[in-house]
Amino acid sequence: MKTFWLVLSLLLALGGSASEAMEKSSLSFGRFGRVEVLRPSDAPRGVALLLTGPDASGPLAKALASRGALVLSIDTTVFLKRLAQGQGCAYPAGDLEALSQFSQKELGLPEYLHPVLIGSQGGAALAYAALAQSPENTFRGVVTLGFDAELPLAIPLCRGNGLARARTRGGVLERVKPVSALNAPWRLMVDGQGKGQGLAEARAFTQQMQGAQVIAPPEGTWPPEARLGTLLQFYEDLSQPRPPPTPSAAPPAKLESVSGLPLIELPTPPGPADTLALLLSGDGGWAGIDKHLAEALNAQGLPVLGWDSLRYFWKRRTPEETARDVERALTHYLDTWGKQKVVLVGYSRGADLLPAITARLSPALRERVILVALVAPGKGAEFEVHITDLLGGGGNDAAVLPEVEALEGKPVLCLYGDAEAAESLCPLLTKVPGAKTLMLKGGHHFDGDYARVARAIIAALAPEGAP
Secondary structure (H helix, E strand, C coil): CHHHHHHHHHHHHHCHHHHHCCEEEEEEEHHHEEEEEEECCCCCCEEEEEEECCCCHHHHHHHHHCCCEEEEEEEHHHHHHHHCCCCCCECHHHHHHHHHHHHHHHCCCCCCCCCEEEEECCHHHHHHHHHHHCCCCCCCEEEEECCCCEECCCCCECCCCCCEEEEECCCCEEEEECCCEEEEEEEEECCCCCCCCCHHHHHHHHCCCEEEEEECCCCCCCCHHHHHHHHHHHHHHHHCCCCCCCCCCCCCCCHHHHCCCCEEEECCCCCCCCEEEEEECCCCCCCCHHHHHHHHHHHCCCCEEEECHHHHCCCCCCHHHHHHHHHHHHHHHHHHCCCCEEEEEEECHHHHHHHHHHHCCCHHHHHCEEEEEEECCCCEECCCCCHHHHCCCCCCCEECHHHHHCCCCCCEEEEEEHHHHHHCCHHHHCCCCCEEEEEECCCCCHHHCHHHHHHHHHHHHCCCCCC
């Protein structure tokens, strides 16, 4: 591995003019401490989170930046030590996502770019663990140079979206285990022999894992130039934006009138149902609970129009501007899908903002809204993904309660988990006309029981007294 970094440094030195045009800086964030930032000479086309040792990131960061990547170099040793100081279990996927969002906001990127994780040395297992923990659409994928399944972490890793793990070496180390499927690709580059997981071990670890691919050189050891070229090609392949989901039923919408809006279509086959749902996602964008809740509503026969809040609120919006865009989307899809009524659903930040948006729709469209479903709302709303949110603080939040009261009796269903009752808006709505509250088991993600949330929303659509 040392030979690889040496040759890579020499190769980059020969192309010094490109390196000189890159912008180098640093920032501090959360458990990461100091993070080295390397920005390409042109506008970033992708983002790489580089999990390496303290001295190994420089040459590889320059190579990635030369391919248009904004590179954030993380000292894995420091990060693991600070993760171990937390309570309960460690969720590095959340830390890495927050770092990516914070850095891109701080650096003024015009839109959010989902990162690729690149891990070497101790960072390889950490990158795999973060991918296995994360909801869909959190990371573009993972590339690792070598792989050792054990991590020097004093507390257990959280399961998250499905990570399997165990304590080993007398409880001193965490050992990650294979999962059946990953929600983004993992490209595992190994030598035929060497320290940690060799080729045979890597193939055994991934043989039943959907989304993983082991790559080894034909001669047993990677030549440094080939290793670098292969890694950069994998990064470029993974950093490409994924195509939007293609509807499998119902005629495709004519998108001219809704161009520029971050919409996801989940139509249902033509039928007697006269209602569609618009679902505003949380801060993480169209990922995890947002996607699964939409699918659960869809399975109940309700066509869903998804709204990616991370993309839309990446820049500052006003309630009036947002309401106009929501009205534009609803008017378009009510006509295209042949529906008459609307259910408005918001999760987390989407729920915080939904009352203000609803109150600013035109009277004619507001009349067609038969239910406003607030899923895990807080008490304040801000029309921008804000840096202080990512640091655990609050921005200039506007109170949500007055906006619900302004709906003047419009049916509102407020769903919250019993583990976050103190932070939730829902208990404040008990005396608001038209509002009903329902406490479910779990926290902000309802213990993953998205079907239960969907059933509660569908049940609220039934006429009073219906069985």
